[in-house]
Amino acid sequence: MEELTDELRASFDKVLSTLNTQAREKTESLVRSLKASLDALTDSAKAREKIDQMSSEVTADNPYSRLMALKRMGIVEDYEKIRECSIAVVGIGGVGSVAAEMLTRCGIGKLILFDYDKVELANMNRLFFRPEQSGLSKVEAAKETLVEINPDVQFETYNYDITSMESFSHFCGRLKEGALDGGQLDLVLSCVDNYGARMAINSACNEIGQTWMESGVSENAVSGHIQLMVPGKLACFSCAPPLVVASEIDERTLKREGVCAASLPTTMGIVAGLLVQNVLKHLLNFGQVSECLGYNAMKDFFSLMVLQPNPSCSDSWCLKQQELFAQKVKAEEKNRAEIGSGEVEEDLPLHAENEWNIVVEDDPVESAGQKSELNEAKHKPAEGLKFEFEPAKSSVNNDELVAGSEKDIGELMSQLDQLK
Amino acid sequence: MDEGTKSVLQKIPLLRTNAGPRDAEGWNRRLKEELLAVIKYVSNNKEQDRDWFFIQPDEKGIKWSGKCWYYLDQVRYEFELEFEIPATYPTTAPELKLPELDGKTAKMYRGGKICQTVHFQPLWARNAPHFGIAHALAMGLGPWLAAEIPDMVQRGVISSFAK
Numbered sequence: 383m384e385e386l387t388d389e390l391r392a393s394f395d396k397v398l399s400t401l402n403t404q405a406r407e408k409t410e411s412l413v414r415s416l417k418a419s420l421d422a423l424t425d426s427a428k429a430r431e432k433i434d435q436m437s438s439e440v441t442a443d444n445p446y447s448r449l450m451a452l453k454r455m456g457i458v459e460d461y462e463k464i465r466e467c468s469i470a471v472v473g474i475g476g477v478g479s480v481a482a483e484m485l486t487r488c489g490i491g492k493l494i495l496f497d498y499d500k501v502e503l504a505n506m507n508r509l510f511f512r513p514e515q516s517g518l519s520k521v522e523a524a525k526e527t528l529v530e531i532n533p534d535v536q537f538e539t540y541n542y543d544i545t546s547m548e549s550f551s552h553f554c555g556r557l558k559e560g561a562l563d564g565g566q567l568d569l570v571l572s573c574v575d576n577y578g579a580r581m582a583i584n585s586a587c588n589e590i591g592q593t594w595m596e597s598g599v600s601e602n603a604v605s606g607h608i609q610l611m612v613p614g615k616l617a618c619f620s621c622a623p624p625l626v627v628a629s630e631i632d633e634r635t636l637k638r639e640g641v642c643a644a645s646l647p648t649t650m651g652i653v654a655g656l657l658v659q660n661v662l663k664h665l666l667n668f669g670q671v672s673e674c675l676g677y678n679a680m681k682d683f684f685s686l687m688v689l690q691p692n693p694s695c696s697d698s699w700c701l702k703q704q705e706l707f708a709q710k711v712k713a714e715e716k717n718r719a720e721i722g723s724g725e726v727e728e729d730l731p732l733h734a735e736n737e738w739n740i741v742v743e744d745d746p747v748e749s750a751g752q753k754s755e756l757n758e759a760k761h762k763p764a765e766g767l768k769f770e771f772e773p774a775k776s777s778v779n780n781d782e783l784v785a786g787s788e789k790d791i792g793e794l795m796s797q798l799d800q801l802k
Numbered sequence: 803m804d805e806g807t808k809s810v811l812q813k814i815p816l817l818r819t820n821a822g823p824r825d826a827e828g829w830n831r832r833l834k835e836e837l838l839a840v841i842k843y844v845s846n847n848k849e850q851d852r853d854w855f856f857i858q859p860d861e862k863g864i865k866w867s868g869k870c871w872y873y874l875d876q877v878r879y880e881f882e883l884e885f886e887i888p889a890t891y892p893t894t895a896p897e898l899k900l901p902e903l904d905g906k907t908a909k910m911y912r913g914g915k916i917c918q919t920v921h922f923q924p925l926w927a928r929n930a931p932h933f934g935i936a937h938a939l940a941m942g943l944g945p946w947l948a949a950e951i952p953d954m955v956q957r958g959v960i961s962s963f964a965k
Contacts, residue, residue, distance in 0.1 A: 499912060547823050547864055550889035577923050578894040585890050620893070623927065642909060642917040696893070696930075771924030778932055784815035784835045784842075791830065794837035795859065801844045802856050 432533050436462050436489060445532070446489055458666045465534070467568045467665050468492040468561035472544060472583055474520040475499070476508035476650035477597050477657065478573030483510055484658040485535075486528045492536040492562050493528070495521045496553065498543040508647050536562065545582040554586045569661060570594035573654075575643070577624070584619035587611065588699035591706070595664075597657045598626070603644040604679040605629055606653035607767075608660055608672065614691065614703030616673055621692035621700065627676040627685070628768040649679055676767045685766035696774065803921055803941065810940050814843045820931035822891040823864055832892070833863040836934045843936040854947075855883060855939060863887065866935065870900070870943060871965070872951045878965040879951055883943070892931040895922070895938045898946075906959045907950055916946045 430445070438450035452458040467490055471482045474497040482493055497520040501511045515523040521539035529537060538560065542549040561567050570592055572583045580596060587594045591613050599606040605627035611618055656675060663669040676685040691704050763769060789797070803811075817835045821828025840857065847853045857868035864887050871880040881903060885896040901914040909917040922942050926933055954960045 545888040545890060545894070546886055547889050550824070577927075578888055578890065578897065581890045581894045582888065585893075623924075642911065772928055774928055774930055775932075778816055782816045783818050783932070784838050787834065787838055789834075791834055791837065791863075794834060794841065798837055798841055798844070799858060801841065801848070 429530060430533065436465065449488060458668050461666065463666060464489055464662075465491045466562060468494070469661070470494040470496065470557060470560065470567050470570045472496045472570065472572050473574035473579065474524050475505070475573060475575060476645055476647070477599060477654045478571070479508075479510035479520070479524055480651055480654035481571055481573055481597075481658050481661075482524055482528060483531065484654065485661070486532045488658075488662065489532060490535055492538070492560075494538040494540070494556055494560050494567070495524055496540045496542070496544055497521050498541060508645060508650055544586075545578050550582060550586070553582075554590065557586055557592055558590050566590065566592060568593075568665060571657065571661065572596045573657075580619055580624070584611070585697065585699070588613050588618055588620075588697050588703055591703055593664075595657060595660060597653055598624075599645065599649050599653050600627065600629065601643040602629065603646040603649050605677060606649055606656075606679075607674065607676045608653065608657045609674045609689075610660065610664070610671060613700065614705070614707030617689035617691050618695060618697060618700045618703075620697040621695045622689060623769040623771045623773055625674055625676070625687075625689065625763060625767050626770045627678050628763075628766055629678065629680070649677075652677060652679075674767070676764075678766055683766050685764050687764035687767060803925070804945075807941055807945055810846075810944070811937060813846050814936045814940060815839050816929075816932035817892070817934045818932075820892065822889065822893075823862070823887050824889055829863070832934075833859075836863065836936075839934050839936040843940065854944070857883060857935075857939075866896075870947065872947045874951060874955055877955075879955070879960055879963045880965050881963060885938075892934065894930075895926045895933070895942070896935065898938065898943050902963070903954075903960070907954055909946070909950055916943065918942055919945065 433445070436446040436450055437444055438447060438453065440447045440451075450461055453461050469485060469490060469492070471478045471485075471493060474482065474495050478495075478497070482495060485493060499520050501515045501518050501520055501523050503513060503516055505511055506513060510527070511520070511523060515526075518526075519539075519541040521541050525537045525539050528535065538556070540549075540553075540556070542552075544550060544553040557567050557570055559565065570583060570587060572580055572594060574580055574583070575598075580598075583594060583596075586592070593613070594611045596609040596611060596619065597607070607625065607627055609625065610616060656672075656677065660672055660675075664671045672686060673688045674686065678684075691700065693701075693704065695701055695704075787794070815838070817832065817839060819828055819832040819835055821832045823829045837859075844853070844856075854872065855868060855870035857866050859866045865884070866886070867882070867884040869880055870883045871878050873879075881900045883898065883900060885898045887896055888894055897911075897915045899914045900910075900916060903910060904912065904914040911917060925941060926938070929937070951960070
């Protein structure tokens with residue numbers, strides 16, 4: 383009898399323990415799913431709904447009220463226009479990510495982001511990215527944050543190197559057809575950190591006649607610049623060596639041991655701010671758009687100048703754009719003469735009232751001119767600016783050039799292979 | 803630039819054709835010149851018993867790969883070398899990559915792209931479009947190896963590359 387009771391008790395305990403485990407598992411799973419639903423609810427409560435029309439109503443929950451106030455204050459005539467604008471940001475680093483955030487907060491219509499890099503902890507001395515985003519592609523991580531900030535903005539992201547043969551045509555295609563209406567973009571922003579990528583943007587923009595803005599921060603982190611490029615009207619990136627801020631720090635004494643480049647969140651934030659300020663002025667037609675602006679952080683000195691296109695630019699598309707621009711100016715002059723003076727609203731290029739050769743500095747008009755003339759005093763950059771390097775040599779000795787060969791490419795390849 | 807690099811550069815023929823890979827017809831001519839210049843440079847090196855790299859292009863001449871090596875205290879350190887001809891070539895130089903050394907030195911961008919000295923870009927731009935692949939190796943990779951290998955050996959991070 384006692385044995386039977388023990389046996390019964392044992393099996394009863396077993397059943398009880400199984401039931402307990404099952405109940406616990408069920409409860410835990412229920413708690414988990416409840417928590418997930420709660421998180422989702424909290425998230426959706428935090429994220430705002432899309433807004434169809436920008437309102438100027440001053441309420442705490444209108445994200446555009448302070449921007450629309452620019453109209454009431456008479457700074458901007460038509461702020462809503464920004465929602466029709468499409469911009470590409472190339473390079474989502476210390477400058478590009480901040481510029482993209484500024485444009486997102488301003489309610490830009492569409493942003494296309496290009497970068498092939500990943501977020502890493504070494505980026506944390508700059509703004510925008512967070513440590514937990516390490517390992518994500520910069521474009522993906524940026525989109526993730528920006529969509530939350532402003533769901534009204536459309537995003538397109540490309541995680542590739544625009545200079546590579548595989549991506550370059552696709553890149554050109556997106557500039558040409560990536561706008562909200564399927565047409566060409568309003569503006570391309572270069573926020574890259576190297577000459578090759580800037581040159582790739584320059585080539586693409588010259589080919590399709592795309593207005594763009596270049597930006598850069600020096601390797602020693604204490605200067606930066608922005609430059610407006612309007613193909614045919616202003617110097618392109620190939621017309622002259624790159625314009626940079628003259629730092630008065632001798633390159634040869636610059637200590638570069640163990641590092642490629644230094645960077646500061648301050649300088650990068652300032653340059654991003656200058657860049658996007660210029661973008662807003664250009665898009666929304668207020669103030670004066672800067673053609674080339676240099677910022678020296680050591681002295682807090684700003685330089686302004688205009689660089690005209692080089693009639694012997696090495697980029698053949700730049701020369702074609704120069705010709706097109708000259709024709710356009712001629713046609714406008716003719717048009718103006720025919721219509722008579724004054725009363726007609728002319729379809730002039732943006733900021734024509736500034737004429738393209740008026741500088742804010744005291745210096746006379748600067749021109750890239752012929753490359754061979756660059757060293758002449760009259761083609762010197764404005765105070766505080768300099769060309770990054772000397773222009774290309776105009777000619778080389780014939781006897782230094784490679785001699786012709788009867789062999790074809792296949793034969794030469796196997797000749798090289800034999801040298802292994 | 804040091805005298806050694808300068809005299810090496812002077813013996814590499816300059817290229818004639820200003821064409822990149824986006825210009826199919828011009829690129830054929832340019833590729834032929836590139837091959838001739840690289841062959842000349844490798845031959846120069848072999849003659850002087852200073853052979854230090856080997857490269858071969860793919861069919862289109864866009865992707866190049868091979869090896870480069872550096873001797874230090876009678877030990878040969880050898881690395882994979884690769885690079886791609888960019889869409890804007892020859893206005894801009896190719897970015898040379900030593901993928902195996904990624905993360906082993908600060909003088910490198912992600913993926914193993916070597917960080918060029920301040921002299922590289924100005925010199926390339928000044929000589930565009932006459933400088934080619936052979937010149938990029940001679941004035942870009944050569945000086946980089948000479949500066950960075952001794953440092954990496956000293957830090958003990960590349961002993962596995964000793965042959």
